[in-house]
Amino acid sequence: MKTKLTLLLGLAVLTALLSGCTTVQPWERATLADPKMRPDRDPLHSAMFEHIYFSCEAATGGRGVGGSGCGCN
């Protein structure tokens, strides 16, 4: 029983260690630091997205403004 438990535990640890997860090292983050990675990099896209969002939610002003509205935009 004890041997089986050790075996199972060992397999679980090995699976975790050999899985696809990896750490991006600090010096490998050039791509992640690129402005293109920002979701709000394009003001026009952001404005359109916000318009769709607050139209769907019937909340005038979208995310950035308090209050609500009729949604008739």
Next chain:
Amino acid sequence: MSYTTKLIQGLILGLVLALSAAGQVKPGQPFPALAGHALEGTLPDFAGQVVLVDFWATWCAPCKASFPAYTELQREFAPRGFILLAVSVDKTAGPYEEFLQRFKPAFSTVRDSAQKLISEVRVPAMPTSYLLDRHGIVRSVHSGYHGESTVKALREEIARLLEEKS
């Protein structure tokens, strides 16, 4: 204990040991020899000098923010035997050369385009600077650039190391 169990335990132990051995360069350890890492650029003569090795990149905003202060440190301490070496880890030459042309640093810069040196040093963050004494031993590690507090600590440490007998 069965053979399979022993084998798995051995494998786990080996993995853990291998992962822990891949450690970072810490104070008290000799800094890796800079030659042999295919660094692009001219390395200054470090013999008997106090050296600050700074790892930076053009995509790292705090790294670039540190340059004016590091220029001041170089100007202040160079006559007493201090060298500042900025090692860029940019893989492409374009942004690196463009930044250097614009900023024109007063200290030496090289490029670790293959990222061999930094992979050996394993910096904990960008930027990280290593202050080496006259024998090439790491005396302090500064992770990140925190403006005046980093500069103040570096200034004190450099002055102290320069006063040490070689």
